Amino acid sequence: xxxxxxxxxxxxxxxxxxxxxxxxxxxxxxxxxxxxxxxxxxxxxxxxxxxxxxxxxxxxxxxxxxxxxxxxxxxxxxxxxxxxxxxxxxxxxxxxxxxxxxxxxxxxxxxxxxxxxxxxxxxxxxxxxxxxxxxxxxxxxxxxxxxxxxxxxxxxxxxxxxxxxxxxxxxxxxxxxxxxxxxxxxxxxxxxxxxxxxxxxxxxxxxxxxxxxxxxxxxxxxxxxxxxxxxxxxxxxxxxxxxxxxxxxxxxxxxxxxxxxxxxxxxxxxxxxxxxxxxxxxxxxxxxxxxxxxxxxxxxxxxxxxxxxxxxxxxxxxxxxxxxxxxxxxxxxxxxxxxxxxxxxxxxxxxxxxxxxxxxxxxxxxxxxxxxxxxxxxxxxxxxxxxxxxxxxxxxxxxxxxxxxxxxxxxxxxxxxxxxxxxxxxxxxxxxxxxxxxxxxxxxxxxxxxxxxxxxxxx
Numbered sequence: 001x002x003x004x005x006x007x008x009x010x011x012x013x014x015x016x017x018x019x020x021x022x023x024x025x026x027x028x029x030x031x032x033x034x035x036x037x038x039x040x041x042x043x044x045x046x047x048x049x050x051x052x053x054x055x056x057x058x059x060x061x062x063x064x065x066x067x068x069x070x071x072x073x074x075x076x077x078x079x080x081x082x083x084x085x086x087x088x089x090x091x092x093x094x095x096x097x098x099x100x101x102x103x104x105x106x107x108x109x110x111x112x113x114x115x116x117x118x119x120x121x122x123x124x125x126x127x128x129x130x131x132x133x134x135x136x137x138x139x140x141x142x143x144x145x146x147x148x149x150x151x152x153x154x155x156x157x158x159x160x161x162x163x164x165x166x167x168x169x170x171x172x173x174x175x176x177x178x179x180x181x182x183x184x185x186x187x188x189x190x191x192x193x194x195x196x197x198x199x200x201x202x203x204x205x206x207x208x209x210x211x212x213x214x215x216x217x218x219x220x221x222x223x224x225x226x227x228x229x230x231x232x233x234x235x236x237x238x239x240x241x242x243x244x245x246x247x248x249x250x251x252x253x254x255x256x257x258x259x260x261x262x263x264x265x266x267x268x269x270x271x272x273x274x275x276x277x278x279x280x281x282x283x284x285x286x287x288x289x290x291x292x293x294x295x296x297x298x299x300x301x302x303x304x305x306x307x308x309x310x311x312x313x314x315x316x317x318x319x320x321x322x323x324x325x326x327x328x329x330x331x332x333x334x335x336x337x338x339x340x341x342x343x344x345x346x347x348x349x350x351x352x353x354x355x356x357x358x359x360x361x362x363x364x365x366x367x368x369x370x371x372x373x374x375x376x377x378x379x380x381x382x383x384x385x386x387x388x389x390x391x392x393x394x395x396x397x398x399x400x401x402x403x404x405x406x407x408x409x410x411x412x413x414x415x416x417x418x419x420x421x422x423x424x425x426x427x428x429x430x431x432x433x434x435x436x437x438x439x440x441x442x443x444x445x446x447x448x449x450x451x452x453x454x455x456x457x458x459x
């Protein structure tokens with residue numbers, strides 16, 4: 001297999017969501033530098049939104065509804081809007097030419113994890129992350145920290161002078177910037193005092209409530225002054241530990257969970273000196289020869305979203321019931337907009353257990369109509385966001401996504417090609433005799449069987 005094919009396949013999975021059907025023909029001969037350039041090309045930014053209509057709470061018919069029914073209707077609308085946001089984000093991952101932006105947004109979506117009911121706040125945070133995904137980490141940190149979704153999720157609405165709430169300050173330091181070991185409990189307490197009064201109005205606009213802000217001196221990271229929340233974030237960004245923490249997390253996500261400390265040190269120093277230029281950091285990674293070392297290829301287990309998006313990119317499909325893709329997200333353990341906690345999703349082997357592995361191996365067959373879905377989502381109020389209802393797509397009875405795959409197009413694209421060279425990151429590790437034993441030698445069955453192997457779970 002051509003070396004450029006191996007490299008390009010690796011790049012498309014790490015810097016995006018896998019090989020698209022329209023990329024197959026020239027992938028073998030494509031110059032990797034040219035592919036990197038295409039991946040980083042950013043078109044005009046378009047926001048992700050939803051079309052589900054809002055409830056007009058002032059409407060006469062709403063005012064005649066009992067409070068309990070009104071609450072139920074509000075929950076139904078919120079659920080529909082959040083589901084639409086979820087699916088529109090997934091659609092961007094599958095169909096956007098800006099694969100690097102959406103992959104980076106997917107990373108930040110897990111890094112700046114938040115889970116709130118309000119779809120307007122979710123939409124705002126999601127688009128903040130997407131807009132700044134390849135921009136400057138300082139801008140991203142400030143906009144996320146001042147978003148109503150994050151301030152709500154981390155209880156900063158309750159952070160007031162004389163009664164500071166430390167949740168927001170703690171998570172900003174521990175999970176978003178410096179990481180444990182680079183601050184003290186006193187820094188958390190003093191930082192929380194600096195963030196008192198950070199809030200938002202009903203429309204979701206950031207507001208500093210001066211009457212709730214602690215104007216006293218605070219001692220933070222060894223310095224004493226009348227620090228504001230802005231001062232705290234700037235002080236955190238001045239710490240080289242922040243660049244190191246972010247770079248390490250990016251390396252683990254995009255390169256290898258086993259960190260090469262020398263490489264990370266070099267990358268983080270450059271990241272810090274660039275003033276936190278995310279695009280430069282990612283370009284440094286993807287253009288480095290070590291990124292394409294054999295030990296870094298096919299060593300990561302695809303997350304459920306990466307698995308689903310990858311299948312959808314390689315198989316041209318029409319989906320009649322896309323809302324039921326959310327059921328698969330739940331069954332596989334990763335629902336967009338619903339991280340398990342503020343630390344985001346775990347990675348690696350955490351994705352695989354006895355039930356999820358079997359479903360992962362069966363998804364290509366189920367989506368191709370060769371077998372029924374024999375799993376039911378557990379009722380999980382934590383993930384259902386307290387919005388259980390007969391109408392939710394997360395209950396036990398739901399239609400399959402009703403997927404129609406254009407196998408004729410797939411046939412044409414893969415004519416005279418070895419399917420495994422394009423679908424499997426390390427084809428040499430695959431026993432093609434076993435794959436062929438379960439196939440009628442058609443392109444359709446070969447691809448379905450390849451996607452049903454443990455090797456396809458790796459990227």
